[in-house]
Amino acid sequence: MAESAPNGYGPSVERHDADVVVVGAGPAGLLAAIAACEAGRSVLVVDENPAAGGQIWREATGQGPHPRARLVIRRVRRLGAGVLSGVTVFDGSADARVLRALHVDDPRRVLEIRYRELVLATGASELFLPFPGWTLPGVTGVGGLQALVKGGFAVRGRRVLLAGSGPLLLAVAASLKAAGARVVGLCEQAPRSRVRRFGFGLWRHPLKALQGVGLLAALRGVPIHHDSWVVEARGAGRVERAFVADAAGNRRAIDCDLLATGYGLVPASRLAELLGCAVDHDGRVLVDETCATSVDGIWCAGEPTGIGGVEVAMAEGRVAGSHAAGDRQRGALHARLLRKEQRFVRRLERAFALRDELRALPDDDTILCRCEDVSFGAVRSLRDARQAKLETRCGMGPCQGRVCGPASSFLCGFPRDRVRPPLIPVPMGALAVAGPSNTSKQRSNERSNETMETPE
Amino acid sequence: MVDRSAGGGEVTIRVDGRQVRVPAGAMLASALCNDRATQAMRRSVTGQPRGPLCGMGICFECRATVDGRPQVRTCTLVCREGMEVRLDG
Ligand SMILES: Cc1cc2nc3c(=O)[nH]c(=O)nc-3n(C[C@H](O)[C@H](O)[C@H](O)COP(=O)(O)OP(=O)(O)OC[C@H]3O[C@@H](n4cnc5c(N)ncnc54)[C@H](O)[C@@H]3O)c2cc1C
Ligand code: FES
Numbered sequence: 001m002a003e004s005a006p007n008g009y010g011p012s013v014e015r016h017d018a019d020v021v022v023v024g025a026g027p028a029g030l031l032a033a034i035a036a037c038e039a040g041r042s043v044l045v046v047d048e049n050p051a052a053g054g055q056i057w058r059e060a061t062g063q064g065p066h067p068r069a070r071l072v073i074r075r076v077r078r079l080g081a082g083v084l085s086g087v088t089v090f091d092g093s094a095d096a097r098v099l100r101a102l103h104v105d106d107p108r109r110v111l112e113i114r115y116r117e118l119v120l121a122t123g124a125s126e127l128f129l130p131f132p133g134w135t136l137p138g139v140t141g142v143g144g145l146q147a148l149v150k151g152g153f154a155v156r157g158r159r160v161l162l163a164g165s166g167p168l169l170l171a172v173a174a175s176l177k178a179a180g181a182r183v184v185g186l187c188e189q190a191p192r193s194r195v196r197r198f199g200f201g202l203w204r205h206p207l208k209a210l211q212g213v214g215l216l217a218a219l220r221g222v223p224i225h226h227d228s229w230v231v232e233a234r235g236a237g238r239v240e241r242a243f244v245a246d247a248a249g250n251r252r253a254i255d256c257d258l259l260a261t262g263y264g265l266v267p268a269s270r271l272a273e274l275l276g277c278a279v280d281h282d283g284r285v286l287v288d289e290t291c292a293t294s295v296d297g298i299w300c301a302g303e304p305t306g307i308g309g310v311e312v313a314m315a316e317g318r319v320a321g322s323h324a325a326g327d328r329q330r331g332a333l334h335a336r337l338l339r340k341e342q343r344f345v346r347r348l349e350r351a352f353a354l355r356d357e358l359r360a361l362p363d364d365d366t367i368l369c370r371c372e373d374v375s376f377g378a379v380r381s382l383r384d385a386r387q388a389k390l391e392t393r394c395g396m397g398p399c400q401g402r403v404c405g406p407a408s409s410f411l412c413g414f415p416r417d418r419v420r421p422p423l424i425p426v427p428m429g430a431l432a433v434a435g436p437s438n439t440s441k442q443r444s445n446e447r448s449n450e451t452m453e454t455p456e
Numbered sequence: 457m458v459d460r461s462a463g464g465g466e467v468t469i470r471v472d473g474r475q476v477r478v479p480a481g482a483m484l485a486s487a488l489c490n491d492r493a494t495q496a497m498r499r500s501v502t503g504q505p506r507g508p509l510c511g512m513g514i515c516f517e518c519r520a521t522v523d524g525r526p527q528v529r530t531c532t533l534v535c536r537e538g539m540e541v542r543l544d545g
Contacts, residue, residue, distance in 0.1 A: 138507060147512050
């Protein structure tokens, strides 16, 4: 399936092709791959992580695949799907039905991946909201800290404070506790009454109710504060203390070695947008009941279509994979399961809606754009992300606004900015061999993202 | 592809010239978090200390120079024997 072609620039191009190419090896992508294989298509899955599994099934160092993922991954391989791990897709063209990607280990190695049908299962990232001190080392995302721990970060004995919103807080707190961390507190910004109502409503989803009860049991002894949020972090060179506010107007200090905050998840829809797929104002990729996007031959499954968690991701993966492979009957069957899950998601969204007080977290001199150190005060009164880029360089660094973009939409109401290739900074040589693509159409009056070889 | 399940063993990497033993299969960002001598992973454009935020390749706060390659996201990379890491970014 793969072939390498030498060329004049030094780096090599590896060529791949498959009937169905899946981007993302999380639950959605893996289930899509299985469905497409079962319908008799050749399938190739590409993913940036060193091992398949995505976020929830991320492999922990020294432990092999996540138990639930193990069976799924084995099935994907048995069915003959190709899996390329450690590969990031940075560009593509829907007209030419081609993606361009790089090896994480060696960004000079460019891949050109041709597809007939494409399933985008790129997952989500966390919503980070800026507050004074949030740039101190030791302040991480909630899922981010979990990922670092799975990657081998030893948290035994360290004092961890978690703050933000949603069930991920509980799941991560439990896993940190199991890893030996001292969880000194968990601050949920949602009011206790709303969380409780959500909990009672779970009788409709017995499995989830059971999981919830299990989590709460695992968290016995951890102080859980509702109606509370972190307003400031302080420390000399790294976080040592956090200040927590609550709806009653109290403010208290909590000492910690690590502070993890996460205010929910944001769909990872940049690749879909780059390929021309329509998204709504929250960045959700628009799909019909077959998981087809607005672009012919491109399907989307999992978190990019709206944050739904692992069951929705798996169900959508099956739907998208079946339809991408032309198996309508099975696709329709899977769609029925999906609808029940989606009702659960709407309850979740209502229960953990973000409160207005969070918009007042940053001061004028709190950093908003961490790549370019642009303060919130410099951006707050501007019109949109584009003006912020041109006038302050906000969102122009290597993360390309993936952190400050969702934050400034929440804080300043900025509409979504257009996505430009490449999706990650790429070495010059790799761009050259990538050849004509969206990338070459990039506007030249803005500093491009090809600056990897020039220091900041 | 990298085998991350080879449990038990250790590999040695070099961080700014210092030898650091890390669990085999660990991600580089995680190994650097464990290294007490590494207070910050990089300095921002105005000189502030920074460390990993997202753990999943989004924020670029964990970047370092690895084996001569600048701006590598250390949270996406598995530690390998003899890896040279420079935290000068
Ligand atoms: C940091 C984090 C931690 C989480 N932890 C939990 C948890 O403990 N429990 C829980 O129930 N839910 C957790 N979630 C929620 C999670 O989103 C879902 O439960 C589930 O993983 C969604 O599955 P998915 O297949 O849609 O996406 P994911 O599992 O996120 O998979 C998407 C995959 O796409 C890959 N990808 C994205 N863009 C590219 C690209 N351009 N090129 C190549 N590959 C790409 C990513 O590397 C990733 O592996 C977490 C989410 C995040 C962001
Ligand atoms: S910690 Fe965010 S990119 Fe590595």
